Amino acid sequence: MNPAGTGWFNFGSGLLCYHVTMKRLLVMPVLVFALMLAPASQAWAQTASSQQTEDALLPITSAMAAVTARFAGQIVAAELQPGRPEDMADIVYAFRLLTERGDILALRVDAVSGQILEVDGRGLVDARRRRE
Numbered sequence: 001m002n003p004a005g006t007g008w009f010n011f012g013s014g015l016l017c018y019h020v021t022m023k024r025l026l027v028m029p030v031l032v033f034a035l036m037l038a039p040a041s042q043a044w045a046q047t048a049s050s051q052q053t054e055d056a057l058l059p060i061t062s063a064m065a066a067v068t069a070r071f072a073g074q075i076v077a078a079e080l081q082p083g084r085p086e087d088m089a090d091i092v093y094a095f096r097l098l099t100e101r102g103d104i105l106a107l108r109v110d111a112v113s114g115q116i117l118e119v120d121g122r123g124l125v126d127a128r129r130r131r132e
Contacts, residue, residue: 076098105120
């Protein structure tokens with residue numbers, strides 16, 4: 001022990017110095033544990049919000065029906081992707097459509113509203129179904 005009057009604590013009693021040091025040793029693990037829980041609670045909140053988003057998604061069959069109602073052809077690939085800034089949607093369905101002429105169209109559909117956001121590919125005009 002340090003003699004009284006030296007070091008960080010100038011209380012004149014080694015017992016008081018020991019008490020303060022032990023108190024710090026007990027408080028530190030509690031603080032570390034609390035700091036470890038903070039990121040976990042943030043991750044849980046993000047998971048909960050993403051779960052709510054996934055619950056609100058349009059079924060892929062409905063999105064496929066919207067695509068085939070608008071364009072003639074057969075869907076050969078489908079994928080759930082994060083939205084791009086120009087999509088103004090958080091999650092989109094990306095489809096590949098084989099047209100009757102043998103061309104491939106790439107389509108992006110908003111996974112929440114079902115709105116067709118983008119169509120790209122050769123033979124787009126010929127594959128489009130005319131509304132009556």
